Amino acid sequence: IVLTQSPGTLSLSPGERATLSCRASQSISSSYLAWYQQKPGQAPRLLIYGASYRVTGIPDRFSGSESGTDFTLTISRLEPEDFAVYYCQQYGSSPWTFGQGTKVEIK
């Protein structure tokens, strides 16, 4: 399953809303879609699993949703620490695959 993320780069200001898209080339079994955040020099961090379930400890400004083969990560109000690269990943069928990433940068 190929995951296509858009846009490649999102330039926003703190306090603004970020909407990141991840489109799957085919249906993902059981909504097994995750979102990760990665900052420079760090390992990725899991934010969302099962398309919409937030990991314990992740702020509620992060939310995930799905519509068919389209998945969305929304950050309701960007905080300075949210500027990073975000990846979607499907684990519904092997091989598990990642999207190419969306960079959220400070405008």
Added chain:
Amino acid sequence: QVQLLQSGGEVKKPGASVNVSCKPSGYTFTSYGISWVRQAPGQGLEWMGWISAYNGNTKNAQKFQGRVSMTTDTSTSTAYMELRRLTSDDSAMYYCARDLRAIPAAKGAFGYWGQGTLVTVSS
């Protein structure tokens, strides 16, 4: 707290093999699966394969079939990934990552990650 400690960086020549270890702590080793994910410099994430620490079952990405081996040692609670016949394209940061949920729940969302092992392939 859950931590995954990986072995140190490696420099290898083309054609050689590399062995990366991953030693988790803070949970029961055999209750979770572990995946290996790599990231070339400036690039995205690439899943290589998964191993059950419970019974050693594996899933590998076809791209690495025949070149990668994933094993676990339950006596030392350590996971290993060996990649053979290295080329310059294998230069990357290699991460181990633990499933978020325990076996037999759905595997494949990576809730905890190691710090990464940088593998450089150069003649």
